[in-house]
Amino acid sequence: MSRYVSETPVLLIGAGMIAHDQILPALLQMRREGAVGEVTVCSQRNSSVEALAQAPMLRRAFPDVDFRAALDPTASSDEPRPEHYRSLLAELPERSVVVVAVPDQLHRRVVLDALCASQHVCCVKPLVLRVADSLEIEREARARGLLVGVEYHKRFDPRSIMARDRYRSGQFGEFKLGTARLMEKWHYRDSNFQNWFAADATDSFVYIGCHYVDLVHFVTGLLPTAVSVYGILDELPNGDRGYLWTDARVLWENGACLNVQNSLSFPDAAPGPNTQGMTLYCTGSGRGALLEHSDQYRGIAYSFGEAASGPGGTQYAEPSPDYFLYQDLGGPGLVPTGYGVRSVRHIVEEAIRVEREADSEDRRRAIIAAIESAGILATPSNSRYNEAVCEAARESIADGGRLVAVPRSE
Numbered sequence: 001m002s003r004y005v006s007e008t009p010v011l012l013i014g015a016g017m018i019a020h021d022q023i024l025p026a027l028l029q030m031r032r033e034g035a036v037g038e039v040t041v042c043s044q045r046n047s048s049v050e051a052l053a054q055a056p057m058l059r060r061a062f063p064d065v066d067f068r069a070a071l072d073p074t075a076s077s078d079e080p081r082p083e084h085y086r087s088l089l090a091e092l093p094e095r096s097v098v099v100v101a102v103p104d105q106l107h108r109r110v111v112l113d114a115l116c117a118s119q120h121v122c123c124v125k126p127l128v129l130r131v132a133d134s135l136e137i138e139r140e141a142r143a144r145g146l147l148v149g150v151e152y153h154k155r156f157d158p159r160s161i162m163a164r165d166r167y168r169s170g171q172f173g174e175f176k177l178g179t180a181r182l183m184e185k186w187h188y189r190d191s192n193f194q195n196w197f198a199a200d201a202t203d204s205f206v207y208i209g210c211h212y213v214d215l216v217h218f219v220t221g222l223l224p225t226a227v228s229v230y231g232i233l234d235e236l237p238n239g240d241r242g243y244l245w246t247d248a249r250v251l252w253e254n255g256a257c258l259n260v261q262n263s264l265s266f267p268d269a270a271p272g273p274n275t276q277g278m279t280l281y282c283t284g285s286g287r288g289a290l291l292e293h294s295d296q297y298r299g300i301a302y303s304f305g306e307a308a309s310g311p312g313g314t315q316y317a318e319p320s321p322d323y324f325l326y327q328d329l330g331g332p333g334l335v336p337t338g339y340g341v342r343s344v345r346h347i348v349e350e351a352i353r354v355e356r357e358a359d360s361e362d363r364r365r366a367i368i369a370a371i372e373s374a375g376i377l378a379t380p381s382n383s384r385y386n387e388a389v390c391e392a393a394r395e396s397i398a399d400g401g402r403l404v405a406v407p408r409s410e
């Protein structure tokens with residue numbers, strides 16, 4: 001149960017895959033526990049919100065919890081209304097919480113609009129794609145004493161916390177060489193992704209490689225200095241071309257090098273929702289040291305009588321109970337758990353705590369400064385190396401993988 005009761009309303013902007021799979025269940029569980037007030041969901045199209053309201057898994061898990069599906073009454077189901085969220089921001093009481101889950105290239109506008117409406121913000125990663133945009137967001141947030149949390153949920157995976165603790169206590173020595181991969185399933189291409197994954201907007205490294213760049217910093221405290229991203233263009237089902245395969249090389253301030261491969265290519269017939277993991281080779285105490293995470297195989301192997309239904313459903317499966325799991329604890333419904341849930345919850349709870357504990361502007365700023373300097377919750381200022389890497393990566397990929405210096409992120 002929650003540590004406190006709160007009536008703070010939450011507005012979720014964006015009703016796509018991540019909203020269904022992680023964000024909305026986390027918010028509805030908080031609502032169930034009395035940790036937040038009304039949860040409202042809006043999107044560019046009424047049809048996405050309607051699909052969430054009808055989603056079988058959400059209905060099964062939350063028969064006892066409602067959310068407000070904020071449809072635009074002036075639009076037909078599939079008519080895009082990209083500005084609709086603004087009317088909902090206008091009616092939200094100031095200093096509530098807005099969760100932003102729209103495509104990467106739209107984060108800047110939506111986050112700034114939320115801040116200008118005096119709302120705390122939780123934004124899915126990557127916060128924005130340029131250092132200047134991150135600085136702008138930080139300025140707006142600071143001016144109003146608002147918290148912006150970036151939802152890098154791998155930080156809330158216990159294995160990341162264990163690695164950080166052991167690395168920072170010196171047990172691994174110094175990171176020198178590393179390799180990481182995160183390949184999403186092939187069928188992602190058929191989803192709404194194709195509408196925002198064109199080569200001029202984003203790429204596989206910026207979309208998912210950023211998790212491992214963030215994780216290496218989270219574990220080691222090192223900052224990236226240069227990046228080279230080689231991308232392979234491939235055709236999306238709608239005819240657009242996107243960098244659906246990327247190979248990145250990230251250099252760090254101590255001379256270390258991390259190779260990160262990303263794609264939307266993991267076979268639909270392969271087990272697990274994706275393949276991902278990281279190995280860091282370190283100096284140890286003059287003997288070498290190694291940190292290896294298999295981030296999709298969590299020790300469970302199932303071979304079903306029949307292949308599971310739906311895209312990517314397989315007969316042999318390696319499900320991860322750690323990221324997100326619906327647990328039957330006797331009802332009503334199901335309880336979502338996992339680091340994806342903890343991550344959203346932590347950011348929303350910290351935003352609410354700022355309001356609960358602050359009795360002055362100075363106190364509010366002091367609480368936010370303490371959250372930033374603790375370095376667990378990612379904020380614009382303490383995770384700006386991610387925007388710096390994204391910015392350099394976009395330049396590099398457009399230039400065939402040229403090594404580009406990562407701009408200073410302060």
Ligand SMILES: NC(=O)c1ccc[n+]([C@@H]2O[C@H](COP(=O)([O-])OP(=O)(O)OC[C@H]3O[C@@H](n4cnc5c(N)ncnc54)[C@H](O)[C@@H]3O)[C@@H](O)[C@H]2O)c1
Nearest residue numbers: 014015016017018043044045048082101102103104124192
């Ligand atoms: N592992 C992760 O951390 C992870 C995983 C998936 C997605 N994400 C991030 O989440 C974001 C969304 O990804 P997704 O997979 O849900 O994508 P998606 O395409 O499935 O959904 C995007 C949603 O945003 C809505 N939208 C677009 N423009 C809008 C606007 N102007 N106003 C309101 N809504 C608007 C769309 O209608 C859709 O509902 C991306 O930034 C992505 O990088 C993170």
